[in-house]
Amino acid sequence: MNQPQVKILVVYASEAGSTAEVATYIKKQIEEEKYEVVLSNVKEVDSVNDYDIIFVGSPIYVGKWKKEATKFIETNQEILKSKQVFYFLTCMNLATDDHEKLAQVPKFLEYERSLVESVSEGRFAGVINMKKLSFFKRLMIKMVKAPEGDFRNWEEIANWTNQSLKLIKDK
């Protein structure tokens, strides 16, 4: 059975591709619950008018969402305030057990939250593939001692998506 007539947009920024895969997975989870859902790179979204619910996600680079994701919130903030918005992020701080790094994570989206409140925020460990990075970025990763590998937990991502959909249904 199809869900009520809500249209969902999943938009993402990604540099090395892992957050694009997370967004694709979130879209798939939403589809499985029989919602109408569109996936788009944040750079390719013309308008959010047609959607009731928007998931917006980006990796964290040097403590912040990628610029185009933040810009998307800035540009569309008035209309987004009238929608149900969900934020998600990928980052490597969550792939460590360093208390300081873990404590930083809830602060990453402080600015975006001050513009448009989200119903819920998904925070996921991401991926570092040194082979995909420039020399400069590899150096940065070594300096901050971020772990290398794929730390995405698909079950956690699915759970968050399903919890988020329940929040929509409850409204």
Ligand SMILES: Cc1cc2nc3c(=O)[nH]c(=O)nc-3n(C[C@H](O)[C@H](O)[C@H](O)COP(=O)(O)O)c2cc1C
């Ligand atoms: C140059 C660089 C800077 C990064 N800065 C941070 C950071 O400040 N905090 C953090 O938790 N993760 C940081 N990361 C990890 C990324 O958020 C993580 O690798 C993410 O999964 C990349 O997503 P993408 O494949 O979609 O680009 C950084 C990664 C790189 C390569």
